[in-house]
Amino acid sequence: xxxxxxxxxxxxxxxxxxxxxxxxxxxxxxxxxxxxxxxxxxxxxxxxxxxxxxxxxxxxxxxxxxxxxxxxxxxxxxxxxxxxxxxxxxxxxxxxxxxxxxxxxxxxxxxxxxxxxxxxxxxxxxxxxxxxxxxxxxxxxxxxxxxxxxxxxxxxxxxxxxxxxxxxxxxxxxxxxxxxxxxxxxxxxxxxxxxxxxxxxxxxxxxxxxxxxxxxxxxxxxxxxxxxxxxxxxxxxxxxxxxxxxxx
Amino acid sequence: xxxxxxxxxxxxxxxxxxxxxxxxxxxxxxxxxxxxxxxxxxxxxxxxxxxxxxxxxxxxxxxxxxxxxxxxxxxxxxxxxxxxxxxxxxxxxxxxxxxxxxxxxxxxxxxxxxxxxxxxxxxxxxxxxxxxxxxxxxxxxxxxxxxxxxxxxxxxxxxxxxxxxxxxxxxxxxxxxxxxxxxxxxxxxxxxxxxxxxxxxxxxxxxxxxxxxxxxxxxxxxxxxxxxxxxxxxxxxxxxxxxxxxxx
DNA sequence: CGGCTCATTGACCGAAGTCAAGCAGAGTGG
DNA sequence: CCACTCTGCTTGACTTCGGTCAATGAGCCG
Numbered sequence: 001x002x003x004x005x006x007x008x009x010x011x012x013x014x015x016x017x018x019x020x021x022x023x024x025x026x027x028x029x030x031x032x033x034x035x036x037x038x039x040x041x042x043x044x045x046x047x048x049x050x051x052x053x054x055x056x057x058x059x060x061x062x063x064x065x066x067x068x069x070x071x072x073x074x075x076x077x078x079x080x081x082x083x084x085x086x087x088x089x090x091x092x093x094x095x096x097x098x099x100x101x102x103x104x105x106x107x108x109x110x111x112x113x114x115x116x117x118x119x120x121x122x123x124x125x126x127x128x129x130x131x132x133x134x135x136x137x138x139x140x141x142x143x144x145x146x147x148x149x150x151x152x153x154x155x156x157x158x159x160x161x162x163x164x165x166x167x168x169x170x171x172x173x174x175x176x177x178x179x180x181x182x183x184x185x186x187x188x189x190x191x192x193x194x195x196x197x198x199x200x201x202x203x204x205x206x207x208x209x210x211x212x213x214x215x216x217x218x219x220x221x222x223x224x225x226x227x228x229x230x231x232x233x234x235x236x237x238x239x240x241x242x243x244x245x246x247x248x
Numbered sequence: 249x250x251x252x253x254x255x256x257x258x259x260x261x262x263x264x265x266x267x268x269x270x271x272x273x274x275x276x277x278x279x280x281x282x283x284x285x286x287x288x289x290x291x292x293x294x295x296x297x298x299x300x301x302x303x304x305x306x307x308x309x310x311x312x313x314x315x316x317x318x319x320x321x322x323x324x325x326x327x328x329x330x331x332x333x334x335x336x337x338x339x340x341x342x343x344x345x346x347x348x349x350x351x352x353x354x355x356x357x358x359x360x361x362x363x364x365x366x367x368x369x370x371x372x373x374x375x376x377x378x379x380x381x382x383x384x385x386x387x388x389x390x391x392x393x394x395x396x397x398x399x400x401x402x403x404x405x406x407x408x409x410x411x412x413x414x415x416x417x418x419x420x421x422x423x424x425x426x427x428x429x430x431x432x433x434x435x436x437x438x439x440x441x442x443x444x445x446x447x448x449x450x451x452x453x454x455x456x457x458x459x460x461x462x463x464x465x466x467x468x469x470x471x472x473x474x475x476x477x478x479x480x481x482x483x484x485x486x487x488x489x490x491x492x493x494x495x496x
Numbered sequence: 497c498g499g500c501t502c503a504t505t506g507a508c509c510g511a512a513g514t515c516a517a518g519c520a521g522a523g524t525g526g
Numbered sequence: 527c528c529a530c531t532c533t534g535c536t537t538g539a540c541t542t543c544g545g546t547c548a549a550t551g552a553g554c555c556g
Contacts, residue, residue, distance in 0.1 A: 080397045223552090458537085
């Protein structure tokens with residue numbers, strides 16, 4: 001496990017930006033006090049590997065700021081992203097002591113870590129933590145299943161449109177705005193990361209983005225800033241106009 | 249929701265075949281007594297739809313016997329299987345009142361159902377249930393992620409070999425035998441169901457099975473009985489010889 | 497400036513999808 | 527008993543979407 005970069009920050013739970021969404025969301029103040037004792041912060045730079053699959057893992061953690069990815073690889077190098085970790089998402093599995101996936105920081109990331117043993121003991125005694133973790137895990141399972149539909153049955157164009165919809169929707173929810181009409185947002189992923197997410201090659205990603213641009217579904221400013229003139233149009237390109245709503 | 253076929257059976261929890269693996273696995277006898285009060289059995293015939301996506305769902309359940317599938321569809325009819333429910337697997341989500349996926353019986357299925365409201369109340373008071381459900385959900389999430397790698401990055405041939413490996417491995421674990429050397433098992437899925445599982449067309453499934461047969465990796469007796477002369481060979485065809493082990 | 501990384505685009509190819517014909521086995525009914 | 531239909535499966539011919547290989551471009555930084 002890589003943890004060279006460790007400018008440890010001190011932050012009180014009550015001031016924590018993910019206080020209301022993370023695994024600790026349902027904790028009472030006395031429960032938070034106990035968590036406070038076993039927690040510590042760790043920072044990682046963009047591009048850094050946070051955890052290698054198969055490594056021993058003696059902590060669990062919440063993403064506080066930044067974006068990280070969960071990836072899996074076949075031995076010949078083909079890789080598939082299997083999770084996108086946003087602020088408040090949980091990393092690690094209580095009751096397991098080796099990591100199942102590679103975790104990589106795509107932006108600078110700060111994590112709130114708990115030593116595994118004490119955390120597990122606390123989970124036994126504190127139903128609020130287990131309850132919240134269950135809720136979060138069920139949400140992740142739903143997201144994974146939506147993603148399976150995308151991987152198994154959508155065309156390249158639909159895959160790109162779906163990814164853009166997801167990012168747009170998440171961005172809107174952070175800004176507390178409705179995800180409709182015309183929208184602007186940053187795309188925090190490289191073409192390669194998008195390809196790994198969608199089960200495509202980076203060339204196909206590039207081509208399909210160009211095609212969507214050519215057809216007026218999206219416009220780019222620079223490589224990473226996307227503007228969508230008509231969100232409904234993008235959603236219908238994604239194939240699942242019904243509801244959508246996966247990943248946050 | 250379809251529930252025409254309801255030959256209700258009476259079965260005491262202590263005699264239940266899935267007692268040690270289901271959501272109730274960690275319950276004490278007094279906890280079981282309370283579950284006993286809110287449970288009822290329901291049977292479904294092979295081919296029957298158990299739940300339609302979007303329908304109101306006022307119960308949660310465990311599969312007691314048989315196999316069911318979870319599927320998702322795009323409005324133009326493309327469908328993707330997102331879960332395979334085997335005995336002891338859990339259906340439904342506490343805290344949600346409409347079904348997210350279609351649930352279909354592929355064989356005759358018996359389910360142990362709990363009315364949702366009382367079950368949710370019990371979960372609040374009974375950490376053992378929430379703990380077990382968390383464990384099971386985390387396992388499902390791992391399986392879903394392994395499946396995402398398959399859908400996103402494996403070739404048709406590898407997909408088929410992976411599916412056969414999974415079924416073979418599960419069969420071996422039921423028979424309490426090691427999954428190696430030469431093996432025989434039944435394939436409880438039609439070509440179409442396999443295609444929906446693997447994100448392929450049924451023609452491709454058929455062709456790849458023929459190819460594996462031609463290459464001596466497997467042999468068929470009838471349409472559904474598979475024999476594998478060399479399990480290692482099959483595993484290496486699946487691409488992930490390292491460990492494997494998804495789904496049960 | 498050269499040397500990076502990331503992205504775009506083109507030419508070509510091949511794996512898997514589509515469309516279509518036909519087979520095998522299980523029922524069903526005359 | 528045979529003829530007929532139905533469903534599930536196989537196989538072939540052809541097409542196409544996305545992958546592969548390769549050249550080129552745009553920023554960025556030492």
